[in-house]
Amino acid sequence: MGGFFAAALKTDCLFDLFFGTDYHSHLGTRRAGMAVYGENGFDRSIHNIENSPFRTKFDSEMKEMKGNLGIGCISDYEPQPLIVRSHHGTYAITTVGKINNTDQLAERIVGSGTHFLEMSGGTINATELVAALINQRDNLIEGIRYAQEEIRGSMTILVLTPAGIYAARDRLGRTPVIIGRKKDEGFCASFEAFAYQNLGYSTERELGPGEIVILTPEGVTTLVAPGKEMKICTFLWVYYGYPSSFYEGVSVEEMRYRCGASIAGRDGFTKEDADITAGVPDSGTAHAIGYANASGIPFSRPFIKYTPTWPRSFMPTIQEKRNLIARMKLLPVHELIDGKRILLIDDSIVRGTQLRETTEFLYQSGAREVHVRPACPPILFGCKYINFSRSTSEMELIARRVILKEEGENVERDVLEDYANPDADRYHRMLDAIREQLGFTSLSYNRLDDMLDAVGIGREKLCTWCWDGRE
Numbered sequence: 001m002g003g004f005f006a007a008a009l010k011t012d013c014l015f016d017l018f019f020g021t022d023y024h025s026h027l028g029t030r031r032a033g034m035a036v037y038g039e040n041g042f043d044r045s046i047h048n049i050e051n052s053p054f055r056t057k058f059d060s061e062m063k064e065m066k067g068n069l070g071i072g073c074i075s076d077y078e079p080q081p082l083i084v085r086s087h088h089g090t091y092a093i094t095t096v097g098k099i100n101n102t103d104q105l106a107e108r109i110v111g112s113g114t115h116f117l118e119m120s121g122g123t124i125n126a127t128e129l130v131a132a133l134i135n136q137r138d139n140l141i142e143g144i145r146y147a148q149e150e151i152r153g154s155m156t157i158l159v160l161t162p163a164g165i166y167a168a169r170d171r172l173g174r175t176p177v178i179i180g181r182k183k184d185e186g187f188c189a190s191f192e193a194f195a196y197q198n199l200g201y202s203t204e205r206e207l208g209p210g211e212i213v214i215l216t217p218e219g220v221t222t223l224v225a226p227g228k229e230m231k232i233c234t235f236l237w238v239y240y241g242y243p244s245s246f247y248e249g250v251s252v253e254e255m256r257y258r259c260g261a262s263i264a265g266r267d268g269f270t271k272e273d274a275d276i277t278a279g280v281p282d283s284g285t286a287h288a289i290g291y292a293n294a295s296g297i298p299f300s301r302p303f304i305k306y307t308p309t310w311p312r313s314f315m316p317t318i319q320e321k322r323n324l325i326a327r328m329k330l331l332p333v334h335e336l337i338d339g340k341r342i343l344l345i346d347d348s349i350v351r352g353t354q355l356r357e358t359t360e361f362l363y364q365s366g367a368r369e370v371h372v373r374p375a376c377p378p379i380l381f382g383c384k385y386i387n388f389s390r391s392t393s394e395m396e397l398i399a400r401r402v403i404l405k406e407e408g409e410n411v412e413r414d415v416l417e418d419y420a421n422p423d424a425d426r427y428h429r430m431l432d433a434i435r436e437q438l439g440f441t442s443l444s445y446n447r448l449d450d451m452l453d454a455v456g457i458g459r460e461k462l463c464t465w466c467w468d469g470r471e
């Protein structure tokens, strides 16, 4: 994934840009960058943040960079923002999205006489490709629209120019852009709404799908009106959005409570069936609170993350100890586990490896039963729209591995649809196989209809590809 923050202020924007960007650190683990424009022109800095947090890496830039217009990003992939000199003038650009037709687009552009620098591994910097597409048109607005139309996948873009900051939400609004206003000082554009709240901004509005605006210290002007169709990523609420955020006016934390409550409602478990409700930190916790409140089975924290020195971005370099190190940040509270029947909620099951290890860890710590309740349905399809960290090659998904074993390769579409249908026999056989493989006492997933109701903005506006393979 990735996240971004932009500020257009009457005064220097570095303080806001620094903290606003830092507040997106949960969305990416590899690189971060800031670009500003001010009296001295453009300035830009990029650092690797794999083993050190954004604030540490950019501390000196906060004091040295100057400008009243700025964009910043946290990126899981390419280094950005990039500074581009073009017939549009010089601009800085940062993007969040995924390009599935990189080769075709790059060939077309190389054919027109432009070249690309290769990144390590022979890949092209996706943001550079977006800039090259933008440069194919006569003006920036046409260029941004052209890039978004040509890209298969999704693309949300910030472009910093001397005249202001262009913010363009992806055509189908898979990822959000929210505008904040700082009294008489200016405006910001942010992936996460909470990122600006402590900086003195209030929410102005959310951009619609495909909408393009320009931010200046004086105002926010729509240049391209929003489209009607939307397919925002449902996983924003279920897993990777920050609890204090909202998208399309729907709070992440509240949605998770509703998800937990709907699982509890279908389950019918009471204090007779389980002793405690617990969530896998971090995102499982809110779903578990919803379950506990609805079922009456007390919420408790049988294992706790050691957060002070274990940032989410920590990537162990000792390969053979990776699994052990990943577990070391979880500390058991034995008194809450020993002899207990635990109702355990996680946001989702992807490969199943982590949840199997967590369950083993609970058994080793004395748990009698572990009943697992993922907050979303079985994931059957890899994400093709955004660079989503929970997505993986389809055949690594535990649900697909089980289907492969049952059905062999080249499974027909209607068979897959059966596996996505919670009322079908195939679905229940798949659940039994997963439960057995991962060692759970019982397993029951949230249903797609319940999860979409928990968001509550209308099924047609939500992307559900991961679960039902529908566009």
Ligand code: SF4
Pocket: 174, 232, 233, 234, 235, 236, 382, 383, 384, 385, 386, 388, 391, 463, 464, 465, 466
């Ligand atoms: S496929 Fe899944 S992860 Fe990707 S945008 Fe859709 S809901 Fe989000």
